[in-house]
Amino acid sequence: MNEQENKRLEELLETVQKPARYIGGEMNAVRKDWNGVRCTFGFCFADTYEIGMSHLGMKILYYLINQRPDALCERLFMPDADMADKMRDAGVPLFSLESRAALNEFDIIGFTLQYEMSYTNILEMLDLGRVPIRREDRSDQDTIVVAGGPCAFNPEPLAPFIDAFMIGDGEDVMHELIDVIRNGREAGLSRMDILKNLAKLEGVYVPALYDVEYNEDGTLKSFSPNDPAAPAKVKKRVVKDLSGAVYPEAIPVPYTEIVHDRMVLEIMRGCTRGCRFCQAGMLYRPVRERSMERLLELADKLQASTGYEEMSLSSLSSGDFTCLPQLIQALMDRYKDKRVSVSLPSMRIDNIVKQSLEETQQVKKSGLTLAPEAGTQRLRDVINKGVTEEDLIRSVTDAFECGWSTVKLYFMMGLPTETDEDLQGIGDLAKKVVDAFYRVPKEKRAKMGVKVTASASVFVPKPFTPFQWAAQDTIDMVHEKQAKLRQYLKLKNVNFNWHESELSMLEACVSRGDRRMGEVIYAAWKRGCRLDSWNEHFKFDQWMGAFQDCGLSPAFYAYRERPYDELLPWAFVDAGVSMDYLKKENEKAKRVETTRDCRHGCNGCGLNTWGVCDWVKNPPLKDKPQTAAPLAD
Amino acid sequence: MKMIVVFEKTPRLRHIGHLDLMRAMQRALRRSGLPLKYSQGFNPHILLTFAAPLSVGMPGKREIMEVPIEGEMTGEAFLEKLRPALPPELPCLWARPVDDRHSAPMAQLAAALYEAELDETPSGLSDAVTAFLAQEEIPALRKTKTGLKPCDIRPMIYDLSLNSGKLRMCLALCEKATCKPDLLLSSLFEFAKLPRPHAIVTRTQMFGKKDGAFYPLEEM
Numbered sequence: 001m002n003e004q005e006n007k008r009l010e011e012l013l014e015t016v017q018k019p020a021r022y023i024g025g026e027m028n029a030v031r032k033d034w035n036g037v038r039c040t041f042g043f044c045f046a047d048t049y050e051i052g053m054s055h056l057g058m059k060i061l062y063y064l065i066n067q068r069p070d071a072l073c074e075r076l077f078m079p080d081a082d083m084a085d086k087m088r089d090a091g092v093p094l095f096s097l098e099s100r101a102a103l104n105e106f107d108i109i110g111f112t113l114q115y116e117m118s119y120t121n122i123l124e125m126l127d128l129g130r131v132p133i134r135r136e137d138r139s140d141q142d143t144i145v146v147a148g149g150p151c152a153f154n155p156e157p158l159a160p161f162i163d164a165f166m167i168g169d170g171e172d173v174m175h176e177l178i179d180v181i182r183n184g185r186e187a188g189l190s191r192m193d194i195l196k197n198l199a200k201l202e203g204v205y206v207p208a209l210y211d212v213e214y215n216e217d218g219t220l221k222s223f224s225p226n227d228p229a230a231p232a233k234v235k236k237r238v239v240k241d242l243s244g245a246v247y248p249e250a251i252p253v254p255y256t257e258i259v260h261d262r263m264v265l266e267i268m269r270g271c272t273r274g275c276r277f278c279q280a281g282m283l284y285r286p287v288r289e290r291s292m293e294r295l296l297e298l299a300d301k302l303q304a305s306t307g308y309e310e311m312s313l314s315s316l317s318s319g320d321f322t323c324l325p326q327l328i329q330a331l332m333d334r335y336k337d338k339r340v341s342v343s344l345p346s347m348r349i350d351n352i353v354k355q356s357l358e359e360t361q362q363v364k365k366s367g368l369t370l371a372p373e374a375g376t377q378r379l380r381d382v383i384n385k386g387v388t389e390e391d392l393i394r395s396v397t398d399a400f401e402c403g404w405s406t407v408k409l410y411f412m413m414g415l416p417t418e419t420d421e422d423l424q425g426i427g428d429l430a431k432k433v434v435d436a437f438y439r440v441p442k443e444k445r446a447k448m449g450v451k452v453t454a455s456a457s458v459f460v461p462k463p464f465t466p467f468q469w470a471a472q473d474t475i476d477m478v479h480e481k482q483a484k485l486r487q488y489l490k491l492k493n494v495n496f497n498w499h500e501s502e503l504s505m506l507e508a509c510v511s512r513g514d515r516r517m518g519e520v521i522y523a524a525w526k527r528g529c530r531l532d533s534w535n536e537h538f539k540f541d542q543w544m545g546a547f548q549d550c551g552l553s554p555a556f557y558a559y560r561e562r563p564y565d566e567l568l569p570w571a572f573v574d575a576g577v578s579m580d581y582l583k584k585e586n587e588k589a590k591r592v593e594t595t596r597d598c599r600h601g602c603n604g605c606g607l608n609t610w611g612v613c614d615w616v617k618n619p620p621l622k623d624k625p626q627t628a629a630p631l632a633d
Numbered sequence: 634m635k636m637i638v639v640f641e642k643t644p645r646l647r648h649i650g651h652l653d654l655m656r657a658m659q660r661a662l663r664r665s666g667l668p669l670k671y672s673q674g675f676n677p678h679i680l681l682t683f684a685a686p687l688s689v690g691m692p693g694k695r696e697i698m699e700v701p702i703e704g705e706m707t708g709e710a711f712l713e714k715l716r717p718a719l720p721p722e723l724p725c726l727w728a729r730p731v732d733d734r735h736s737a738p739m740a741q742l743a744a745a746l747y748e749a750e751l752d753e754t755p756s757g758l759s760d761a762v763t764a765f766l767a768q769e770e771i772p773a774l775r776k777t778k779t780g781l782k783p784c785d786i787r788p789m790i791y792d793l794s795l796n797s798g799k800l801r802m803c804l805a806l807c808e809k810a811t812c813k814p815d816l817l818l819s820s821l822f823e824f825a826k827l828p829r830p831h832a833i834v835t836r837t838q839m840f841g842k843k844d845g846a847f848y849p850l851e852e853m
């Protein structure tokens with residue numbers, strides 16, 4: 001950014017809301033000399049500072065890239081609407097927080113894709129940052145735009161805008177990607193040649209090198225590479241040894257309050273519970289745990305470098321971490337004097353922990369969050385959520401006895417095979433939780449009484465899950481069910497929250513979209529859509545207009561059940577979990593059959609042929625009885 | 634004992650609010666490994682007081698906080714520990730140990746010096762400053778909790794001068810009487826019948842008062 005733009009930005013900051021999120025300068029933000037490095041990486045998060053700064057993946061990669069002496073990484077976030085408009089009016093480009101470099105000054109810019117409904121923000125950021133939005137409009141001099149994260153497993157809806165996708169664990173491929181781009185730039189290679197070199201890396205997908213054809217009915221006819229550099233299948237990258245992997249020892253500590261303002265220890269990656277709706281559970285397989293030794297080392301370093309007063313543990317299912325009670329005990333012992341509180345994952349409180357809880361008050365008694373997901377045992381079996389009502393009641397009773405008094409219950413509506421009985425079950429369950437509170441003796445339970453909040457989100461079928469072929473409920477069906485649920489949840493001490501069904505429908509369209517969905521996203525952005533996941537900015541009508549502009553129907557993407565023999569837009573991605581396994585699971589769901597947690601024995605999900613899953617040969621819970629799934633995390 | 638610490642809130646951080654700045658300092662102190670004192674209660678926090686909150690949007694060249702610590706320690710030793718725990722945008726500059734009974738900077742605060750960097754200097758401003766100061770009374774409307782109140786700000790202006798595009802203002806800042814630089818600027822430009830230019834106002838120094846004379850607050 002030049003002198004003048006900088007001056008205009010300073011003036012802008014005096015007139016926008018929450019200017020502190022645009023200034024950077026945090027402790028542990030990395031400031032490197034641009035002249036001292038060979039490659040500059042602009043890390044983009046397609047949501048506001050408060051959300052992006054709470055995100056772990058960004059912190060890992062920011063740290064990893066900045067460890068390289070030859071490269072630097074700076075952060076860019078989506079400005080809020082007032083700021084975006086004012087920047088455009090004043091001619092101030094999207095800029096990095098560290099050195100206020102414009103987006104288009106970076107050699108590489110990388111987006112992390114966390115949520116489909118942030119995709120219009122990507123276009124807005126590219127536009128504000130003066131980077132041609134469509135990849136085919138970019139010249140050899142233009143920055144190279146890459147993307148990764150969970151949503152990259154179906155990259156097609158963003159194929160018109162992103163030069164290369166990284167699929168799988170980002171820290172495994174990032175160095176190779178930077179090397180290829182840096183070397184290519186230094187050798188003066190054309191953009192296309194650099195992209196072809198990228199396509200040779202395992203886990204990298206370069207959409208320009210693939211052609212797509214459609215059938216008359218709109219389904220995919222063929223999807224194939226048009227260049228020898230491009231593989232027919234793109235295999236996800238996997239970090240094999242999590243303890244040996246890079247993990248940040250220092251993270252920027254924001255001045256303003258963000259969503260999760262604390263240090264986070266990622267204790268493991270992956271989950272083997274096998275819930276059939278859960279995309280993360282399939283994408284992040286196999287399960288890899290960090291060693292206790294490494295975790296405690298990281299905890300000490302993070303505590304010393306951030307000064308945070310709170311630490312939380314992160315993973316998809318922390319209750320399953322082999323040494324969880326020991327870890328929590330060790331952390332609490334260490335941090336008692338340092339006045340650091342430890343946020344406990346879910347509710348599998350072991351007795352040891354329960355005792356220290358009472359002793360030290362070192363654990364925050366914030367609300368308790370549980371996710372039974374469905375209201376009846378039958379439906380929980382369909383989705384393979386191995387939780388019984390008994391588990392749930394025992395967990396909340398435990399918590400009530402420790403003084404907890406607010407409970408959030410998460411449910412999904414519109415799950416495959418759902419009936420009215422399942423909706424009634426949600427009401428019953430909420431009622432039983434309230435009753436459990438009043439069964440706890442008065443002197444043991446909290447004085448203020450119990451508060452139960454039941455939230456029902458709308459089920460969104462996702463790629464690489466056993467339900468990837470399923471139809472989503474129509475908006476009308478959802479409204480009808482929400483009305484019923486309101487009835488069933490008209491209970492004392494119970495609140496009911498529901499989600500925008502329109503947003504969930506669009507999420508279903510985009511998450512299982514093909515390359516043409518990119519045109520819908522583009523048209524929606526042209527019609528003024530951005531910050532879609534913020535209620536006050538969501539413009540459903542404009543999205544519907546965008547579908548019309550492109551001659552596509554949302555029903556085709558959201559409401560249609562796919563036959564098994566249909567070519568799916570993401571089928572060229574090899575996520576490790578095989579399509580055959582997903583089909584098998586889908587069939588089992590129809591028969592209301594559950595599948596065991598594979599820590600009791602390998603279920604042959606597909607990763608067993610990759611040589612990356614330790615549990616194929618040595619399942620840690622072999623011959624042990626099955627335990628209830630954690631209720632939440 | 635207690636440490637009187639001088640730090641700078643650089644222009645880059647001027648949009649950070651008072652509470653956010655307090656939290657940032659708390660965390661910096663926690664990173665420093667210094668022997669701090671904590672409050673009692675369920676959510677213990679480090680005992681720490683600022684001499685005076687700084688408005689959002691205003692940088693501060695010599696801001697002052699008081700940090701109680703366990704045991705004895707020199708100012709240099711304190712700074713050596715705190716310095717690496719602060720980001721370059723929030724440097725600590727000076728520290729001085731004082732007795733626990735030493736009256737808090739907040740209680741001794743009397744005035745502050747501000748510097749307004751004017752984007753442009755309207756011609757005639759210099760004369761206007763002289764005429765403005767020559768008034769015996771300067772009626773203004775002060776914002777209070779109960780709404781706008783008329784008051785005379787002349788006795789709260791200890792000094793006002795214009796020098797190469799910079800307005801220096803020494804204004805009362807204590808519990809009894811405070812004149813905010815913004816109020817002075819609007820009165821001045823209204824009086825001068827000149828358009829008020831955009832300006833970044835920096836608080837450059839705080840003062841205490843002893844025997845009728847002002848001294849830098851950190852040295853009191």
Ligand code: SF4
Nearest residue numbers: 598602603605608613
């Ligand atoms: S390979 Fe076997 S043990 Fe490993 S995740 Fe898949 S099913 Fe589970």
